[in-house]
Amino acid sequence: MTIPNEISGSINNIRPMSQSANRLMNIVADPEYDCQDIIDVVAMDAVLTAKLLRMVNSVAFGLRVPIDTVARAVPYLGERMIVGVSLGLCASHLYNKPLTGYESEEGALWTHCLRAAIAAREIARYANDKTILDVTYTGGVMHDIGKSVISIYLEGSPRKIVQGADSGKFTDYIEGERQILGTDHCEVGAAVAAHWRLPASLTAVVRHHHEPGNSPQEHRALAYAVHLGEFVAMMGGTGTGADTLMYRIDENYKDYISISAKELELVVFNTGQEYEKIVSAMFDGQETAF
């Protein structure tokens, strides 16, 4: 597959990520990063700081004394959440528009990515390779970014793809995307990641999150964790739109992630709890999170 010219053109027109987002992404791609580095980046960005403080001071966290610095917000939001929410804020022009090519509502891509990120991080606890733990979260935030680019080219198609997948004409939504566009949200997402010069691990996750077995060996565990995290999000009802649940699971995850049925139920539960808390904090008393 190659990306058609018209779509490549739209990728090149995507604004670069903000400097803060870029630095955060590079910090967390290093498994031995220091939390202080994250705090420093956010604290220097006034807009990000204001938004994060508004979140932590929302009723969802029920704090009696207001938090007024990023450093003091860390214990409540968690450093992963700070990174995830910051990335979402920096790319809100991509995450928050309604995606007609998926019949998705405004903000749905963001909530899907957020829930998948939380789930991927929970899943990663059961990975044989524990070094992937922190990158899984960022990988989850980024994994479906390609949808925001191809959506417009899929306009008018979601029902055809859903019918095709129901009748067995397509094995999944991805195949529908490929039939109609000659590319899919993974390939395009990876091109967006390259356009943003994201670290190789994150580009690999975006590229291979539906076919993690094709990922380069060094990023495969990460790709599987995000692959499963996306399923956990969709099982919890938080998909993007018409494509929700219309994907195939790669059963070979068991070679990288050892999780029992009961443990998965715990993952689903923990993910739901954390997701609901964050979402209510983001939307508390505001028209939109961004």
Next chain:
Amino acid sequence: MKTILLGVGDLGVTNKPGEELQAQSLGAGVAVIVADSRTGCIGMDHIALPDSTVSLRRAEEKPGYFADTGIAALLEAMKVFGSNISEGGMIVKLVGGANVMDPNSTFNIGRRNVQAVKEVLWKYGLGPVAEDVGGRVNRTVTVESITGKIRISAPGREAWEL
């Protein structure tokens, strides 16, 4: 029509004309719908997981979250509205339980949810007369009081009735 929204783990009951209960984006979760044909009272539980041993604390706060605690709580809540299973006339329907086909049978929580719900119902001598479950569908379900009419919708599809 006044719509009462049931979040994950919430259960609701109404017998007021002009009211409906709605559970959105069920995913693998299951909506257990009980309609009392004698009184017109309807109840619904938005179940997320089969088994409360995952979090006994959650089960205490929100029994509706799990199949093994939710159905008892739903039937108890309907008693307040004069519905009693011993008098018969209870019609049960199930919606949701979208399933991920995992050959390792770890991710098939949708199917485990539906199975767990049925096992609890059988203990009460109840069973679903109709169900719209499984598949790769993220259902939203709405039930009308008095008539017990059920509408189902999902993104990318025309709405349908059960």
